Amino acid sequence: MELGSHVSFSSSRLNRRVKDQYMKLPQEGKVMVTYVWKNVPHENLQCKTRTLDYEPKSIEEIPKWGLAFHLQHEDPLRDMYLIPVKMFKDPFFWDPNKLVLCEAMKSNGQPADNNLRQSCKKVMEMARDYHPWFGMEQEYFLIGANGLPYGWQEDRCPIQGIHHCGVGADKVHGREIMEAHYKACLYAGIKIWGTNAEIISSQWEFQVGPCEGTDAGDHLVMARFILHRVCEDFGVVASLDPKPVPGFWADSGCHVNFSTEDMRKEGGLKHIEDAIEKLAKRHDHHISKYDPTGGEGNAQRLIGVLVTSNINKFSSGVDDRTASIRIPIQVWQQGYGYLEDRRPSADCDPYAVIEAVVRTTILKETTVYEEN
Numbered sequence: 001m002e003l004g005s006h007v008s009f010s011s012s013r014l015n016r017r018v019k020d021q022y023m024k025l026p027q028e029g030k031v032m033v034t035y036v037w038k039n040v041p042h043e044n045l046q047c048k049t050r051t052l053d054y055e056p057k058s059i060e061e062i063p064k065w066g067l068a069f070h071l072q073h074e075d076p077l078r079d080m081y082l083i084p085v086k087m088f089k090d091p092f093f094w095d096p097n098k099l100v101l102c103e104a105m106k107s108n109g110q111p112a113d114n115n116l117r118q119s120c121k122k123v124m125e126m127a128r129d130y131h132p133w134f135g136m137e138q139e140y141f142l143i144g145a146n147g148l149p150y151g152w153q154e155d156r157c158p159i160q161g162i163h164h165c166g167v168g169a170d171k172v173h174g175r176e177i178m179e180a181h182y183k184a185c186l187y188a189g190i191k192i193w194g195t196n197a198e199i200i201s202s203q204w205e206f207q208v209g210p211c212e213g214t215d216a217g218d219h220l221v222m223a224r225f226i227l228h229r230v231c232e233d234f235g236v237v238a239s240l241d242p243k244p245v246p247g248f249w250a251d252s253g254c255h256v257n258f259s260t261e262d263m264r265k266e267g268g269l270k271h272i273e274d275a276i277e278k279l280a281k282r283h284d285h286h287i288s289k290y291d292p293t294g295g296e297g298n299a300q301r302l303i304g305v306l307v308t309s310n311i312n313k314f315s316s317g318v319d320d321r322t323a324s325i326r327i328p329i330q331v332w333q334q335g336y337g338y339l340e341d342r343r344p345s346a347d348c349d350p351y352a353v354i355e356a357v358v359r360t361t362i363l364k365e366t367t368v369y370e371e372n
Helices: 016-023 117-126 175-188 215-234 268-281 283-289 296-301 329-334 350-361 366-371
Strands: 031-037 046-052 065-067 080-089 098-106 133-143 192-197 203-212 237-239 254-259 316-318 325-327 339-341
Touching (some): 031 215, 080 215, 175 203, 203 215, 215 237, 215 350, 254 268, 268 283, 268 316, 268 339, 268 350, 283 350
Parallel strands (some): 031 098
Antiparallel strands (some): 031 046, 065 080, 133 203, 133 254, 254 339
16 A cells, blocks of 8 residues: 555444444354465455354364465466364354364365465474474554554654553554454454554554464464454554555564574573574575565665664674564573564565574475475
């Protein structure tokens, strides 16, 4: 979305109370299951809903579903299939209805073009004995109907200053949306760890984790879906653009906290430092994996100011938020814990990010590096 462009979010003019009377209607033993998947570039998600005659108790009880090929970047002669992989309670239709995360697969059994979960899952299986944990910090901007960050007018922030973790109408915009998203995630069963206001008045962050392996990507993707749906109800847009406001304004990232079992044990700091050495040697590779544009979007964000590192130079430090990799101060003091990779963009594919981290820090086989 071009900054300042005027768009019409017609949903913002709908009367939500009218919908409520229909939401209370009984379903006569039927269950609505909403399939959610990713098969378009960037962090865009898609969904569609079907009716089941029973309440599924496990992911195995949810059938795969054929997917039309239109608007998909696939062979137009082939359909695709949605393969359910994780089930959540539905905060929009309420239990017993379900949200189901799916993988988009080609009819020949291969993953769809933008389905990176399959590759990530294989890598996590190879590294399972290391028990890799991830926590992902998702930053986002709320965009209003005028095409500007929510609450802004004429390309200017109405509230000057830095408002990280701010409180009050003179500090933040859109807390109702953030709180609705938080509660919806908790209801759904998302492993959401927390949330806070960010530097700009309409910028927010939520954290997912700690999750082991592919679960980190699964829970972040579903949390993003819930965010977009909540914003739809409020008549605004959640932007995960890494640099939604040109100029000297804050950016949006998706910082990744990572540890192995050895890092979390007494003496784990040495394992953390070893991992940082490996990450330093493959900086360019990670930059290419950390945003959907292969690094172009992050080039506007990682400029060495505004609490970011320089995209062209790897750096690390203790409690240094301008470094590529940060060792939190409490980790340094106690001698074990985790590291924080601050390079991924807000619109990163979480499966690409966590796979790259595990490949570099855990898997040492040359053949593994050559796969991607």
